[in-house]
Amino acid sequence: MADATLPIINLDVFVASPESEAALKECKKAADALITYGALLLHDSRVSEEDNNAFLDLIEDYFAQPEETLKKDERPELGYQVGVTLENTEKPKCAVDEPCLKVIARLDPAERPLDITAHSPDPKCRFFWKMSEKPPYESQYPGLNAPNVVPEDENIRERWTPIMEKWGTSMKTAVANLSEMAAVGLGLPRETFKDAGKYGPHLLAPTASDLKKYGQKDTILAGFHTDLNFLTIHGRSRYPGLNIWARNSGKRIPVRFPATGRYLLVQAGKQLEHLSGGLVKAGYHEVVVNDATLQAIERRKAGHPDRPLIRISSTFFWHLSSDYDLAPIPALQERARALRADAITLGKIDLEEETAYEPMKVGQQVIK
Numbered sequence: 001m002a003d004a005t006l007p008i009i010n011l012d013v014f015v016a017s018p019e020s021e022a023a024l025k026e027c028k029k030a031a032d033a034l035i036t037y038g039a040l041l042l043h044d045s046r047v048s049e050e051d052n053n054a055f056l057d058l059i060e061d062y063f064a065q066p067e068e069t070l071k072k073d074e075r076p077e078l079g080y081q082v083g084v085t086l087e088n089t090e091k092p093k094c095a096v097d098e099p100c101l102k103v104i105a106r107l108d109p110a111e112r113p114l115d116i117t118a119h120s121p122d123p124k125c126r127f128f129w130k131m132s133e134k135p136p137y138e139s140q141y142p143g144l145n146a147p148n149v150v151p152e153d154e155n156i157r158e159r160w161t162p163i164m165e166k167w168g169t170s171m172k173t174a175v176a177n178l179s180e181m182a183a184v185g186l187g188l189p190r191e192t193f194k195d196a197g198k199y200g201p202h203l204l205a206p207t208a209s210d211l212k213k214y215g216q217k218d219t220i221l222a223g224f225h226t227d228l229n230f231l232t233i234h235g236r237s238r239y240p241g242l243n244i245w246a247r248n249s250g251k252r253i254p255v256r257f258p259a260t261g262r263y264l265l266v267q268a269g270k271q272l273e274h275l276s277g278g279l280v281k282a283g284y285h286e287v288v289v290n291d292a293t294l295q296a297i298e299r300r301k302a303g304h305p306d307r308p309l310i311r312i313s314s315t316f317f318w319h320l321s322s323d324y325d326l327a328p329i330p331a332l333q334e335r336a337r338a339l340r341a342d343a344i345t346l347g348k349i350d351l352e353e354e355t356a357y358e359p360m361k362v363g364q365q366v367i368k
């Protein structure tokens with residue numbers, strides 16, 4: 001059974017007939033889920049569990065390679081924007097960010113994330129695989145023209161591009177559809193977000209954590225943070241450990257996928273927060289080793305003793321186009337203010353203080 005606390009949105013209903021009564025109801029549910037939880041589970045029958053498994057196997061095999069082999073896929077001269085980033089490079093920004101530390105301070109101590117104040121880098125590796133479309137106009141933020149990196153190892157090389165493209169496209173299609181549902185559910189024209197993200201620098205960005213090295217309980221695999229893009233979508237991981245926080249309750253929610261079936265997890269990022277004037281807040285999350293992770297490790301060891309013990313997260317970052325003018329949509333900002341006023345009247349406190357969302361280009365927001 002699904003975690004009762006995270007709403008499940010049926011994308012099939014929308015894809016089958018976007019204007020139907022049932023679809024509109026589902027769109028509203030999607031928008032409400034983003035407003036309340038900053039996250040939702042998406043059911044998409046087009047997504048194949050086999051493709052997700054092929055992807056997880058590929059990335060496990062990739063990160064099981066010796067470090068000197070992985071290093072060949074690093075592109076430090078390109079700021080690691082394509083290819084591999086090895087572990088202990090990415091630091092959780094929250095530890096040195098005052099508003100973020102305040103969010104933690106406002107949480108009930110029992111609901112707080114694992115302590116990130118030591119500001120140690122996350123023990124995870126990442127691979128960036130661009131899945132963007134070149135804009136037909138001259139961009140102010142041309143980004144990276146460099147091609148994607150294809151690993152050298154023969155065994156991995158031949159499987160790599162088809163599997164990355166197939167799984168990446170499944171997630172990209174699903175998240176673009178969800179952006180349409182969210183727009184409709186928020187009372188906007190259906191194409192509002194989808195068009196705004198048409199030329200976004202979307203990334204398939206799986207992470208890998210070596211559970212042989214980092215498999216002790218309460219290890220932080222990714223410290224408490226929000227994502228800076230518009231929407232992040234994930235396939236099912238083989239190991240639990242992702243916790244999210246709902247903005248209204250401040251409760252930690254361990255994400256559990258339904259045991260079987262075609263589900264994806266979606267989280268709101270900073271660009272959606274900005275565009276909605278804070279009606280939707282970027283969702284805070286962390287990845288840690290908890291009891292459920294430990295149980296999954298034991299099951300995996302017993303069931304697949306020959307496989308690498310690596311936690312893969314099949315993350316896909318969906319971005320708005322860099323040249324898009326990021327400014328709160330007035331109708332949404334109005335609702336955000338009303339929601340805040342309600343919360344204050346009811347004595348509930350929002351996790352974050354009121355934020356000013358200065359108009360800027362998306363490209364500027366990313367640089368910031």
Ligand SMILES: [Fe+2]
Binds near residue numbers: 226227
């Ligand atoms: Fe994240």
